Amino acid sequence: xxxxxxxxxxxxxxxxxxxxxxxxxxxxxxxxxxxxxxxxxxxxxxxxxxxxxxxxxxxxxxxxxxxxxxxxxxxxxxxxxxxxxxxxxxxxxxxxxxxxxxxxxxxxxxxxxxxxxxx
Amino acid sequence: xxxxxxxxxxxxxxxxxxxxxxxxxxxxxxxxxxxxxxxxxxxxxxxxxxxxxxxxxxxxxxxxxxxxxxxxxxxxxxxxxxxxxxxxxxxxxxxxxxxxxxxxxxxxxxxxxxxxxxxxxxxxxxxxxxxxxxxxxxxxxxxxxxxxxxxxxxxxxxxxxxxxxxxxxxxxxxxxxxxxxxxxxxxxxxxxxxxxxxxxxxxxxxxxxxxxxxxxxxxxxxxxxxxxxxxxxxxxxxxxxxxxxxxxxxxxxxxxxxxxxxxxxxxxxxxxxxxxxxxxxxxxxxxxxxxxxxxx
Numbered sequence: 001x002x003x004x005x006x007x008x009x010x011x012x013x014x015x016x017x018x019x020x021x022x023x024x025x026x027x028x029x030x031x032x033x034x035x036x037x038x039x040x041x042x043x044x045x046x047x048x049x050x051x052x053x054x055x056x057x058x059x060x061x062x063x064x065x066x067x068x069x070x071x072x073x074x075x076x077x078x079x080x081x082x083x084x085x086x087x088x089x090x091x092x093x094x095x096x097x098x099x100x101x102x103x104x105x106x107x108x109x110x111x112x113x114x115x116x117x118x119x
Numbered sequence: 120x121x122x123x124x125x126x127x128x129x130x131x132x133x134x135x136x137x138x139x140x141x142x143x144x145x146x147x148x149x150x151x152x153x154x155x156x157x158x159x160x161x162x163x164x165x166x167x168x169x170x171x172x173x174x175x176x177x178x179x180x181x182x183x184x185x186x187x188x189x190x191x192x193x194x195x196x197x198x199x200x201x202x203x204x205x206x207x208x209x210x211x212x213x214x215x216x217x218x219x220x221x222x223x224x225x226x227x228x229x230x231x232x233x234x235x236x237x238x239x240x241x242x243x244x245x246x247x248x249x250x251x252x253x254x255x256x257x258x259x260x261x262x263x264x265x266x267x268x269x270x271x272x273x274x275x276x277x278x279x280x281x282x283x284x285x286x287x288x289x290x291x292x293x294x295x296x297x298x299x300x301x302x303x304x305x306x307x308x309x310x311x312x313x314x315x316x317x318x319x320x321x322x323x324x325x326x327x328x329x330x331x332x333x334x335x336x337x338x339x340x341x342x343x344x345x346x347x348x349x350x351x352x353x354x355x356x357x358x359x360x361x362x363x364x365x366x367x368x369x370x371x372x373x374x375x376x377x378x379x380x381x382x383x384x385x386x387x388x389x390x391x392x393x394x395x396x397x398x399x400x401x402x403x404x405x406x407x408x409x410x411x412x413x414x415x
Contacts, residue, residue, distance in 0.1 A: 067278065071315035078278075098316040098374075104243035104277040107207045110318070110376070 030088070031055045037079050037101065038062035040108030047099075049091045049118045057087045067103035070116060076102060091118040156264045157396035159188055159195040162342030163362035165240060166224070167217040168206040173365040173378040176386075180410060181224055181363050184392055187412030189229040195394065196263060198230050201342035201360060202238025202274060202307030211249060214241075218253045234261070238307040238342060239274040247275035258285055260292055266397070267296060271306045273321040279308060280322045290330055301336040301397070308343045309359065311352050317376040319344050328352055338403050344370070345378075346389065347407060358405060361391040391415055 035057050036043045049055060059068050061081040068087060069076035077087045100113040164181045174180060188198065205217035218241070225233065235254045242250045247257045257272035269292065273281050281289075296302070304310070310324035321327070331337045337355045345362035346369070365378040366389030382388050391409045398404035407415035 065277075069315070071312075100316065100318060102279065102315075102318060102322075104207075104239050104274075104279070106209050106244065109207075113375075 032058050032086075034058045034060070035068070036060050036062055037066040037068070037112075039064060039106055040101075040112040042068075042099070042101075042112070042114040045114040047114065047116050049089070049116060051091055051094045051118050054088060054090045057089055059085045059087060064105050065103055066101050066105055066112075068099060069102040070097065070099040072097040072116075078103065091116065094118045157193070157195050157394050158263075159191070159198045159392060159394055160201060160340055160360045161188070161198060161363060161392045162201040162360040163203040163238065163345055163364060164200070164221065165203055165206040165362070165364040166221040167208065167213070168364050170365070170378070171381075173381050175381060177364060180387065180390060181221075182227070183387070184363050184390075184410045185225065185227050187408060187410060188392065189227070190412050191394070194230060197232035197234060198228060199234045199305055199340075200225070200236065201305055201340060202236050203240045203342060203362075204235065204238070205241050206364075207240035207244065209244065211245060214245070214249045215252070218249060222253055234270070234305075236270050236305055236307060237272065237274050239277070239279070242272075242275045243277040246277075247272070250275075258288070266301045266303055268303045268305065271304055271310075271327065273306050273308045273310070273324065278322060279318070279320065281324070281327055286323065286326055286330070289327065293330060293334070296334070298333055299335055301402075302331065302334055302338070303403075304331070304337070304339040306339060306341045309341055309350075309357060310339055311350065311357060313344065313348070313350065314370040317370065319370065328355060331355060336402060340395065347393075356402065358395075358403070360393055361389065361407070363390055363392070363410065366390065387411065 033047060033055055037059060059077065059079045061079045064081065066079040067076060068079055070089065073089055073091060075087060075089050077085050079085050095118055097116040097118065098113055099116055101109060161184060166181065168177050204221045208214050208217065237247055237250045237257050242257065250257065257275055258270055260267065260269050262268065269289065271281060271289065272285060273279060276282055308321045309319055310321050310327050313319040332353065335354065339355065339357040341357065341359050344359050345365065345367035346359065347361055348359040350357045367376060367378060379389060387410045391407055393408065394406045395403050409415050
């Protein structure tokens with residue numbers, strides 16, 4: 001990674017993410033999967049991954065403050081409107097797993113979840 | 120963790136005095152004559168909920184349970200609602216209307232000692248602001264017959280955290296108690312990771328549990344999961360209560376957490392409330408009731 005690129009990431013949210021325990025990719029080779037959140041769904045709601053292949057979920061909130069949590073892989077992050085949040089995920093097991101919004105965001109919050117399919 | 124009668128009586132004498140000791144004398148089992156101390160737990164009434172497929176009687180279920188509590192053979196010392204008094208709404212005015220209506224409905228409880236705490240449906244969208252207007256503080260302590268009760272708010276933070284300030288408050292409160300003090304926590308969400316995939320957890324619940332570990336007699340009563348569930352984290356028992364609106368599936372039994380459909384052949388099935396009283400063998404003896412008032 002070029003120094004200029006590293007500086008951009010840190011200035012653009014890397015410090016905040018590091019403070020929140022979120023892993024930011026240091027390798028441009030990792031697959032980036034855009035995930036959009038809005039009341040009350042994830043788009044896409046089904047994400048297909050390969051076991052042991054690291055990916056970067058690039059989360060953007062369309063309307064309100066949300067959370068992304070994949071408990072089976074012990075990763076989560078806040079998703080704040082107005083900026084992209086990057087979350088590194090290394091699926092270390094195959095199967096079908098739930099991810100969910102873990103910030104109570106409104107009267108449809110309880111239906112706000114999706115599926116990770118790891119093969 | 121069970122303790123023997125002698126130990127419990129010693130604890131009562133040290134921590135709660137003769138009143139608690141006398142309460143234990145007649146409480147080896149539920150239903151016996153001479154009980155002197157028990158409480159009723161009601162939970163998750165979700166006032167304002169609409170969904171005929173899961174409960175075609177949303178405005179009648181809570182009143183039925185109230186009638187059943189009023190008709191109990193022995194009046195409980197107090198009644199506690201462990202959250203989700205109302206169903207969530209994005210409209211702050213409607214939220215207040217539901218809270219006001221709920222308060223009117225539960226005023227029919229024939230008991231002057233009713234305690235409340237919020238659930239995420241009541242409090243997470245405005246950090247408990249509306250709820251406090253009707254019911255006051257969302258976390259507090261009280262003592263009754265030698266037992267120290269701690270009401271913990273793990274819902275006003277929409278991220279399902281107790282939070283540093285409340286944890287510090289709890290630590291300070293616990294610092295004044297002897298390690299053999301009987302303690303009961305009331306929370307809405309489970310403090311342990313029951314099923315985070317279904318949002319059945321408290322993000323910093325482990326910190327509260329760690330704080331309670333040095334105390335030998337701790338029990339947690341909670342709601343949120345709309346079913347009876349019993350679990351232990353080491354010696355600490357955790358008991359969840361049934362709902363008064365619709366049951367939810369057994370954790371992990373189905374892919375999605377969806378309300379269990381209403382069964383016209385068995386209306387109100389899976390709904391109810393409970394009595395709890397100190398017990399020499401199990402610390403707390405529980406009796407579950409249907410909303411009709413029959414024993415479950």
